[in-house]
Amino acid sequence: MNKGGMGVGGGGVGGPTAAAAAAAAQKQKSLLQRVDADVGNLVDNFGFLVNVARVNEPPVRNSQESFMMEIRAARMAQAAESLLKLVSELKQTAIFSGFASLNDHVDQRTEELNKMEESTNEKLSRIGEEAAASLKELESHYYSSAIRTSNDATSASL
Numbered sequence: 001m002n003k004g005g006m007g008v009g010g011g012g013v014g015g016p017t018a019a020a021a022a023a024a025a026q027k028q029k030s031l032l033q034r035v036d037a038d039v040g041n042l043v044d045n046f047g048f049l050v051n052v053a054r055v056n057e058p059p060v061r062n063s064q065e066s067f068m069m070e071i072r073a074a075r076m077a078q079a080a081e082s083l084l085k086l087v088s089e090l091k092q093t094a095i096f097s098g099f100a101s102l103n104d105h106v107d108q109r110t111e112e113l114n115k116m117e118e119s120t121n122e123k124l125s126r127i128g129e130e131a132a133a134s135l136k137e138l139e140s141h142y143y144s145s146a147i148r149t150s151n152d153a154t155s156a157s158l
Contacts, residue, residue: 024097027093031086031089031090034082034086035083035086038079038080038082038083038086039079039083041075041076041078041079042076042079042080042083045072045073045075045076045079046072046076048068048072049069049072049073049076052065052068052069052072053069
């Protein structure tokens with residue numbers, strides 16, 4: 001069993017993230033203990049089955065050993081079932097934590113895009129105001145220019 005290298009990192013992160021990291025670390029420790037206990041139980045019971053599986057002459061002893069073998073086999077089945085439940089729990093945790101991190105990413109991206117939208121709207125508003133001011137300035141230059149007055153005089157005489 002690999003017990004190291006699976007640390008949950010946060011490095012000084014506070015708040016809910018630190019609490020979630022601590023909870024995840026505690027859950028990981030609990031799951032590793034369950035795995036160790038279940039696998040140890042399987043190995044111990046299998047070893048006992050192999051030791052007891054020899055044939056002896058007295059019929060009473062054989063029935064006792066048979067009963068012990070059934071008990072050990074039942075314990076092995078329980079340990080295997082526990083491991084299967086653990087695998088199922090790990091799969092569910094992986095799926096749900098994947099959705100949680102995906103939702104966090106979507107929320108973060110939504111915030112970023114909303115900020116970009118606000119910034120873009122401010123820039124477009126500023127550009128529109130600058131364009132309106134420039135257009136007013138150009139109109140005032142046009143209406144006060146000599147070209148306009150000569151074009152008006154020419155068009156009026158036609």
